[in-house]
Structure formats: C-alpha cells, structure tokens
Amino acid sequence: MxxxxxxxxxxxxxxxxxxxxxxxxxxxxxxxxxxxxxxxxxxxxxxxxxxxxxxxxxxxxxxxxxxxxxxxxxxxxxxxxxxxxxxxxxxxxxxxxxxxxxxxxxxxxxxxxxxxxxxxxxxxxCSFTFEHALMAEGIVLRHVEQGRNVAMFRTSMATEQAGAFHGPMVVSMRPLRAADAIRAVQITSRFPAVHGAPVHIGDPALIGIRSIADPDYGDAVEVMPDELPVFWACGVTPQAALAxxxxxxxxxxxxxxxxxxxxxxxxxxxx
Amino acid sequence: MxxxxxxxxxxxxxxxxxxxxxxxxxxxxxxxxxxxxxxxxxxxxxxxxxxxxxxxxxxxxxxxxxxxxxxxxxxxxxxxxxxxxxxxxxxxxxxxxxxxxxxxxxxxxxxxxxxxxxxxxxxxxCSFTFEHALMAEGIVLRHVEQGRNVAMFRTSMATEQAGAFHGPMVVSMRPLRAADAIRAVQITSRFPAVHGAPVHIGDPALIGIRSIADPDYGDAVEVMPDELPVFWACGVTPQAALAxxxxxxxxxxxxxxxxxxxxxxxxxxxx
Structure with a gap:
C-alpha cells in the first residue's frame, strides 16, 4: 500500500x-x-x-x-x-x-x-482499458464490485493457427442486463486494440463452456436471472497458444x- | 408487378x-x-x-x-x-x-x-434502412427470407408521455445468432435516425412479452435454439400513442x- x-x-x-x-x-x-x-x-x-x-x-x-x-x-x-x-x-x-x-x-x-x-x-x-470505459459510463462490473478476478473460460472456438501457435480462444465473462449488454457492445466496439466488441452473448454451451460457475481461470461470478453472460476475447489466449x-x-x-x-x-x- | x-x-x-x-x-x-x-x-x-x-x-x-x-x-x-x-x-x-x-x-x-x-x-x-444495412453485411433476416412481415410486440416498457400521447413501446423482433446479434448492435448503432441499436436482447418476459410465438402485429417468426431474439424499438409505437x-x-x-x-x-x- x-x-x-x-x-x-x-x-x-x-x-x-x-x-x-x-x-x-x-x-x-x-x-x-x-x-x-x-x-x-x-x-x-x-x-x-x-x-x-x-x-x-x-x-x-x-x-x-x-x-x-x-x-x-x-x-x-x-x-x-x-x-x-x-x-x-x-x-x-x-x-x-x-x-x-x-x-x-x-x-x-x-x-x-x-x-x-x-x-x-x-x-x-488488456481488458482494463475497456472496463475503465464501461465503468466510466456507469456500467457496474460485478467482479470489480466484489474485488474478484474476472471469470475466464477456454472455449470451443479455435484460434487461427500460425506455425506452432494454436489453441482455443479464451474468453472473459461479465454478467450484464440486456440494456447494459447492448451499451457494452457499443462502448467496447470503440476499442479494437483491447479486444473490441464481445464475441458471444448468452448460452455458454454454444461456445463449449460446460459450467458458467466453474471458470478455467480467475474467479466465478454469479449471473442473475435477469442478466446475460457477455463474453469477450481474452489476453490469456496467447498464453494458451504459447503453452x-x-x-x-x-x-x-x-x-x-x-x-x-x-x-x-x-x-x-x-x- | x-x-x-x-x-x-x-x-x-x-x-x-x-x-x-x-x-x-x-x-x-x-x-x-x-x-x-x-x-x-x-x-x-x-x-x-x-x-x-x-x-x-x-x-x-x-x-x-x-x-x-x-x-x-x-x-x-x-x-x-x-x-x-x-x-x-x-x-x-x-x-x-x-x-x-x-x-x-x-x-x-x-x-x-x-x-x-x-x-x-x-x-x-423506419426499419427498412437498418435492415438494408444488416443484409448488406450478410446478416440473414428470417422474416425477409420467408417473405413475412416482421414480428412486433407491445412491451411493458412505457414511453415518456407528452400531452395526450402515451403508451407502451412497441418493438420488432429479429432472431439472430449471438455473433450476428453483436454485429447487428454495431451496425444499427450507426443509424439513430431509424431506431438505432436494439432495446433488448434475450428473455422476452423481461420486457413483458408473454409469448414470442404470438406477436401483436406482423407475423410470427421462429427463434432457433442457437439464436437470441433481438428487439428494436418500432415505428408502430407512435401509432399506438396516437390511438x-x-x-x-x-x-x-x-x-x-x-x-x-x-x-x-x-x-x-x-x-
């Protein structure tokens, strides 16, 4: 401190x-x-x-x-x-x-x-930049509010291979109500240099995530009944490709x- | 013809x-x-x-x-x-x-x-303009593909009253897969003069729609299991306010x- x-x-x-x-x-x-x-x-x-x-x-x-x-x-x-x-x-x-x-x-x-x-x-x-932009517009991010790491998941979406580098896209998930999810698409679209717009909204199973309560990296965060899970491409992806x-x-x-x-x-x- | x-x-x-x-x-x-x-x-x-x-x-x-x-x-x-x-x-x-x-x-x-x-x-x-923009980017709109009118619903979202004019917001619904829904938010955000970005994505009940199969205006359109219903504010709203x-x-x-x-x-x- x-x-x-x-x-x-x-x-x-x-x-x-x-x-x-x-x-x-x-x-x-x-x-x-x-x-x-x-x-x-x-x-x-x-x-x-x-x-x-x-x-x-x-x-x-x-x-x-x-x-x-x-x-x-x-x-x-x-x-x-x-x-x-x-x-x-x-x-x-x-x-x-x-x-x-x-x-x-x-x-x-x-x-x-x-x-x-x-x-x-x-x-x-890294996502800190778009999280800063989301919070500046009054969108509450639960993992920040709760002092946790964002929940991250390996998906069934494959990256494009280049040489030895390949592997699944890793995503971070933030639960948002629909109006905030729509606003978040708009805000993060402005920041292509820090992952840009979400890659998925809604049913986690459609991108190969078995349990939203069981992230592969970071901390689990609850998704409320009136919220959608919103998924962004994550900077852990290149580390997975490196491995x-x-x-x-x-x-x-x-x-x-x-x-x-x-x-x-x-x-x-x-x- | x-x-x-x-x-x-x-x-x-x-x-x-x-x-x-x-x-x-x-x-x-x-x-x-x-x-x-x-x-x-x-x-x-x-x-x-x-x-x-x-x-x-x-x-x-x-x-x-x-x-x-x-x-x-x-x-x-x-x-x-x-x-x-x-x-x-x-x-x-x-x-x-x-x-x-x-x-x-x-x-x-x-x-x-x-x-x-x-x-x-x-x-x-009217939504023809944003539908034109969506289709120009390769997003398939089922009601257009099937030659139907778009499905429209009265919602629990109230308009702001002005004088005698008031009433529920009416929305149009287009089923899209998540990646297309995200792209559709980006594309329609560019067109604020023709309803702009969606007002809701996902669970119809959250905006007071009882049955997605039973629209208040237009024709019913099926939502597939891998799709989200995406809702835009609709130009029928002023007609409802007029009535x-x-x-x-x-x-x-x-x-x-x-x-x-x-x-x-x-x-x-x-x-």
Whole structure:
C-alpha cells in the first residue's frame, strides 16, 4: 500500500505510469498493477526468440480480438518507445514468468540475466482499458464490485493457427442486463486494440463452456436471472497458444503484473 | 408487378424514388412500398391538427428510439423539401389511414379532400434502412427470407408521455445468432435516425412479452435454439400513442405503404 501511496503523489497521470515502471525497476513494486496509474493502458507481455517471432506476429494478426498488438520491439532491444520513452522491458514489470519447453520454470522480478540480442517483445492489449470505459459510463462490473478476478473460460472456438501457435480462444465473462449488454457492445466496439466488441452473448454451451460457475481461470461470478453472460476475447489466449507451442524458451508477465504504458485509455478509442 | 418494372427502368436511384411517388400520385401504385427504390429511406407518416403538433413533437423528442423524426412540415404545407423536392404528402403515398376519435374511418389513396391549412406532417424513420444495412453485411433476416412481415410486440416498457400521447413501446423482433446479434448492435448503432441499436436482447418476459410465438402485429417468426431474439424499438409505437390519445382527427400511412424519400440509406449513417 505504501507503494501505491507514493505513485499517487506523482504530479500527473503521465508521470504516474512512469512512476509505476520506476518502482518495478527499483524492486519497490513486485505485485499486481491493477488500479495503479488508472488512466493508463496496461499490456500483456510475451517475449520470444526471434525464430518464433514471425509466426507469433502472424498468429496475433490472424486473431486480432484475443491478441490485439499494442507494440512489438526490435530484436534484442528492450525499449518500446511507442508505449513509453523510458521503457526497459527487462525490468519495468513487477514480475515475470519464464517458460521452458512450455512449462513454468521461474517467476523473477527482472529478466536482465536472461536477456539476449535474439529476443523480441510483444505487448498485447488488456481488458482494463475497456472496463475503465464501461465503468466510466456507469456500467457496474460485478467482479470489480466484489474485488474478484474476472471469470475466464477456454472455449470451443479455435484460434487461427500460425506455425506452432494454436489453441482455443479464451474468453472473459461479465454478467450484464440486456440494456447494459447492448451499451457494452457499443462502448467496447470503440476499442479494437483491447479486444473490441464481445464475441458471444448468452448460452455458454454454444461456445463449449460446460459450467458458467466453474471458470478455467480467475474467479466465478454469479449471473442473475435477469442478466446475460457477455463474453469477450481474452489476453490469456496467447498464453494458451504459447503453452500449446511448447517453445524451448519464452518470457511472459506474471498474472496481474502488467506493463503500465504511457498511453491513456481514451487514446485507443477508434471513434 | 408492372409498376415495379417501370420503376426499375428509371435511370438512377434518385429518380426511382421520385418515380414511386409519381406512381402513387397518379394512382398507378396503391399497395406496398417494400422493395421499391431499395436504396432509399422510407418513412412512417403521421398527420395531425396543429393543436396537437407541439405535444406530438415533444413525444417524439422524448422517445427518439421508437419515434426518430426524419422530417416535420410547416402547418398547412404539403411539401417536405428536405426529404424530396417534389413531395406532396397528400398524394405521394400509396394508401393512407384516416382516424376519427382514435378509430379507423377510411383508407383512401390520397387525402387532398381532407387537407387543411391546420395540418402538420411528421415523417418517422423506419426499419427498412437498418435492415438494408444488416443484409448488406450478410446478416440473414428470417422474416425477409420467408417473405413475412416482421414480428412486433407491445412491451411493458412505457414511453415518456407528452400531452395526450402515451403508451407502451412497441418493438420488432429479429432472431439472430449471438455473433450476428453483436454485429447487428454495431451496425444499427450507426443509424439513430431509424431506431438505432436494439432495446433488448434475450428473455422476452423481461420486457413483458408473454409469448414470442404470438406477436401483436406482423407475423410470427421462429427463434432457433442457437439464436437470441433481438428487439428494436418500432415505428408502430407512435401509432399506438396516437390511438391512445384518441384525437378527433389524424391521418397516417396504411401499413406497408410508406413515403419513399430521396434520402439514401447511407446518408443516415452517423459514423
């Protein structure tokens, strides 16, 4: 909590994002980024050897709803100036996950020791931005209200394969009354860079979800009788594709420990 | 059918709309306008004595989804130049309905004999425009496919009252699979002047509809197990409000016999 306090003392929203990254870099912040620099776009991170980068880029291009790319680095360059002038992707997230042969090997707080000229970084949009837009319009999100993680499910909808990358689309679910669901389609359609419009509304079985009470990731959230479950493509999809590819080596963010960028949510609005 | 052939022979879409109106004016066309001058916006018509015009205008303003106003005439003036240079609202629809004390009194093919300096014409957007946009994007509409009228229902959603005008919102229902329903929200959101986005998706009982198989107007259309019923505000709403008001005198279009305007559908797209 003392970390959050110090970020809040920064003079503006822009420096607040930078302050979060500096706190990660210094080791002062090693936990979640949820709620920090809240006007700012956060991103999922995937770091891959160059040999797999072209296929992963193609996978993201072919699956823009679950894998909207906010930024891609030059090979070997830890900078992502389009997302923040000072970003060093090796240190600026609170915590990372290191994958070897598709299996979780380590959860370090920086990856300088693992860096090489061969690595390419991908930053993928995350639902915090569209949730911010929904809440700004007065739509109540139950998982936020209840302080839970959003419920996420593997579906029967397959992603488009590219090279070794393939697997099911993973979706997040938010229960909404019909009028809010319609408004949510309108609002999230404005944000294609952070998953855009929902991919499904209504009967979970139609997309291969057996039990809405039993999510594959995150926390279960109740759907009331006067609500529809509304499903958005989710940034866990590329992590599932990464696991399916069984690459010798990869780095991702640790769950909830995102890259906080200088971009403001409203800058991603398409119209 | 010979009428339709002659309209199709007109050189352009603009003159096609004019040709439909001229065919109404000459008496050659006295039936439905569905499918005629298909690139053109058609409108519902309400003609009222000036004493009630301000309240009706206020009713439309307060209920823009069921009652989107495309045009309002000067009192006593049968012209609506914003919708077509040559329009004479007294003759340019195939058939009219004359209401006395809220009761249907006559269905003439022109209303010149009933005209007075006291009458104001209101043209209200109709769903043909958004259906055109949906079909142009490859969304199949079952009632169109089956050659039926769209199913319409009185709901438990009340309109905002204005003067004597009040009553339930009437909705039209189109069954769509979830992905098409989401796309349909996006597409129809672009057309606020023709009812805009849906007002409800899913359980009909939540908006007071007892049986989806038993519409209050139009024809029943089956909803398949993998589909959601999607409900849009409907231009029958102002007619219901008109009946509820029990005015001494009013004129409307006869069902399916609309004003064909010079406006092109895409001109109504908000973005």
């Amino acid at each position: 003392s970390n959050r306090q110090s970020f809040a003392e920064q003079p503006g929203a822009g420096s607040s994002a930078r302050a979060v990254r500096q706190a990660c870099r210094s080791g002062a912040l090693s936990s979640h980024t949820s709620g920090l620099a809240s006007a700012h776009v956060q991103g999922n991170l995937v770091i891959l050897p160059q040999a797999h980068a072209a296929d992963f880029l193609r996978f993201c291009q072919a699956n823009p709803k679950p894998c909207p790319l906010l930024g891609v680095s030059e090979a070997g360059d830890p900078a992502l100036p389009a997302l923040g002038e000072d970003i060093d992707i090796r240190t600026d997230l609170p915590r990372y996950r290191v994958w070897q042969g598709g299996v979780l090997a380590d959860e370090p707080t920086d990856v300088r020791a693992l860096w090489s000229d061969d690595l390419v970084s991908f930053v993928i949009g 399916a590819a069984g690459l010798p080596f990869a780095i991702t963010h640790a769950p909830g420990s995102m890259l906080v960028t200088d971009l403001l949510h409203h800058q991603l609005a398409a119209f | 010979s009428n339709r052939q002659s309209f199709a022979e007109q050189p352009g879409a603009g003159s096609s709309a004019r040709a439909v109106r001229q065919a109404c004016r000459s008496g050659a066309l006295s039936s439905h306008t569905s499918g005629l001058a298909s690139a053109h916006v058609q409108g519902n018509l309400v003609i009222l004595p000036q004493a009630h015009a301000a309240d009706f205008l206020r009713f439309c303003q307060a209920n823009p989804k069921p009652c989107p106003l495309l045009g309002v005439s000067e009192a006593g003036d049968p012209a609506l130049p914003a919708l077509g240079e040559d329009i004479d609202i007294r003759t340019d629809l195939p058939r009219y309905r004359v209401w006395q004390g809220g009761v249907l009194a006559d269905e003439p093919t022109d209303v010149r004999a009933l005209w007075s300096d006291d009458l104001v014409s209101f043209v209200i957007g 509820a008001a029990g005015l001494p005198f009013a004129i409307t279009h006869a069902p399916g016999s609309m004003l064909v305007t010079d406006l092109l559908h895409h001109q109504l797209a908000a973005f």
